Amino acid sequence: MEAHPHALAPADSPALGSLPVEPLLTAEFDADPGAVYRRLRRTYGPVAPVGLMGVPVWLVLDYREVLEVLRNESLWRRDVRCWRARAQGELPPDWPLLAGYEVRQMMFMDEEEHRAARRTHHAALRPFQDARTPEGWELRSAVARYADELVALLAAESGRTGFADLSAQYTRPLLLMVTTKLFGCPVELGDELVMDLWRMLDGGPDAGPATGRALAAFTRLAAHRRAVPGDDLTSYLLLADPDLSDEQLGRELFMNAVYLNDITGNMVLNTLLEVLRGNATVRRSLSAGQLGETVNRAALANPPVANMCFRFAARDVPLGGFWIRAGDIVSPSAAAAHQDLLAIGSSHMVGSTVSTRAHLGWGAGPHQCPSAARELGSLIVTTAVGRVFDHFTQAELTLPHDQLPWRSGPVVRGLKVLPVRYALNPALTPAHRSGELVPAGDAPTGGDRQARGLLAALRRLMFGGG
Numbered sequence: 153m154e155a156h157p158h159a160l161a162p163a164d165s166p167a168l169g170s171l172p173v174e175p176l177l178t179a180e181f182d183a184d185p186g187a188v189y190r191r192l193r194r195t196y197g198p199v200a201p202v203g204l205m206g207v208p209v210w211l212v213l214d215y216r217e218v219l220e221v222l223r224n225e226s227l228w229r230r231d232v233r234c235w236r237a238r239a240q241g242e243l244p245p246d247w248p249l250l251a252g253y254e255v256r257q258m259m260f261m262d263e264e265e266h267r268a269a270r271r272t273h274h275a276a277l278r279p280f281q282d283a284r285t286p287e288g289w290e291l292r293s294a295v296a297r298y299a300d301e302l303v304a305l306l307a308a309e310s311g312r313t314g315f316a317d318l319s320a321q322y323t324r325p326l327l328l329m330v331t332t333k334l335f336g337c338p339v340e341l342g343d344e345l346v347m348d349l350w351r352m353l354d355g356g357p358d359a360g361p362a363t364g365r366a367l368a369a370f371t372r373l374a375a376h377r378r379a380v381p382g383d384d385l386t387s388y389l390l391l392a393d394p395d396l397s398d399e400q401l402g403r404e405l406f407m408n409a410v411y412l413n414d415i416t417g418n419m420v421l422n423t424l425l426e427v428l429r430g431n432a433t434v435r436r437s438l439s440a441g442q443l444g445e446t447v448n449r450a451a452l453a454n455p456p457v458a459n460m461c462f463r464f465a466a467r468d469v470p471l472g473g474f475w476i477r478a479g480d481i482v483s484p485s486a487a488a489a490h491q492d493l494l495a496i497g498s499s500h501m502v503g504s505t506v507s508t509r510a511h512l513g514w515g516a517g518p519h520q521c522p523s524a525a526r527e528l529g530s531l532i533v534t535t536a537v538g539r540v541f542d543h544f545t546q547a548e549l550t551l552p553h554d555q556l557p558w559r560s561g562p563v564v565r566g567l568k569v570l571p572v573r574y575a576l577n578p579a580l581t582p583a584h585r586s587g588e589l590v591p592a593g594d595a596p597t598g599g600d601r602q603a604r605g606l607l608a609a610l611r612r613l614m615f616g617g618g
């Protein structure tokens with residue numbers, strides 16, 4: 153894209169604040185964001201001004217422009233201090249999205265500070281990425297085991313045939329169990345985090361205080377693992393950068409927990425949905441055993457990070473049909489870019505395996521999901537989805553797919569529930585019954601004990617049992 157290094161926006165080009173904007177988060181957007189992206193593109197071209205909870209934002213819609221913004225970090229900054237409206241005190245004081253952006257962690261850093269934080273993350277995540285290391289092997293088998301235990305719990309509580317919500321009864325608890333293990337949470341911390349992450353992720357009236365409590369809990373976890381190191385991500389982050397304070401480590405864990413729970417969970421649900429609703433190419437790749445390809449296709453159809461985190465223009469720059477001014481806020485939309493990509497390549501690009509990798513589900517450029525985290529995310533998604541179809545001989549949606557309720561915020565698009573009628577494979581082991589999840593003599597240790605304690609708490613939460 154043309155750089156225009158010294159150009160200033162022409163005086164007669166419209167400034168963001170001067171344009172009439174339509175609010176993005178409407179009932180129409182909840183039900184059919186694609187229709188909103190199409191209308192905005194028709195009206196404005198590849199970049200459109202929209203209102204986000206009362207604040208004007210440039211929404212970047214087309215694939216080429218989204219890639220440019222994601223890749224060019226010298227022009228598109230992540231540090232919220234580059235945002236002119238914030239620096240000049242023009243934001244509503246209670247703007248709901250600001251609190252998250254004020255949590256200073258790797259995602260909102262630029263240049264060398266960001267690169268150093270990424271090196272730390274990469275070193276700490278690497279042992280879990282590789283199935284040949286003890287940590288990697290252990291995590292892989294734990295994910296499969298937890299998935300089996302949750303299906304067994306469903307069988308014990310609801311029977312071998314029946315109705316289930318694969319969000320509340322499978323995906324969310326699975327991700328929380330994995331988080332507990334990966335982060336090395338002692339059970340007491342785990343229970344507390346479960347409750348607050350759910351409150352925070354659901355964005356209910358208690359979301360603000362829950363965020364504060366979750367941050368505090370992660371800070372306590374950081375202090376705990378500094379005193380008692382283990383084979384977990386928290387301890388490995390400290391090992392990679394012993395200068396991290398408990399507060400900073402707590403902030404980094406908090407951000408990783410959001411990706412691990414909310415984003416990875418939504419990727420599981422979105423992939424399950426594509427299979428259940430009969431997306432032919434997704435089903436074909438699943439039955440061919442190409443789970444990675446199944447995930448790519450689901451990410452292309454419905455990326456969980458629908459709109460990426462904000463970027464801020466370092467200087468005046470033309471983008472789409474507008475001049476973006478230094479300090480303006482932009483939101484690159486992966487979901488809209490995919491719509492554009494599918495339209496551009498409706499024939500050969502989408503038909504081939506190579507094209508599905510062009511999806512922006514992992515982001516792109518310097519802030520894209522770190523490779524070790526991507527491996528981990530893919531492992532969890534493919535295991536979680538694979539286990540469902542191993543265990544279920546029948547699973548069908550109980551609502552037409554266009555009537556499923558979506559949680560459609562400024563960043564994430566994910567299912568609120570995934571209701572299915574199911575029949576379980578009779579070969580499922582009867583040893584996995586509620587209250588006797590561990591076969592006698594097979595005593596769990598370490599992180600597993602924590603996850604099992606959590607499973608018991610989740611069982612009470614989900615089924616109300618004692």
Ligand code: HEM
Binds near residue numbers: 521
């Ligand atoms: C299928 C699951 C996942 C998806 C779809 C996903 C997607 C993404 C996306 C789109 C971004 C870039 C956001 C942006 O540029 O605005 C990102 C960044 C990130 N993800 Fe993931 N992610 C997944 C799993 C994970 C997991 C399991 C972890 C860690 C345990 C993780 C850790 C991170 C971190 C630390 C960043 C920030 C990178 C930076 O700012 O340099 N992600 N992820």
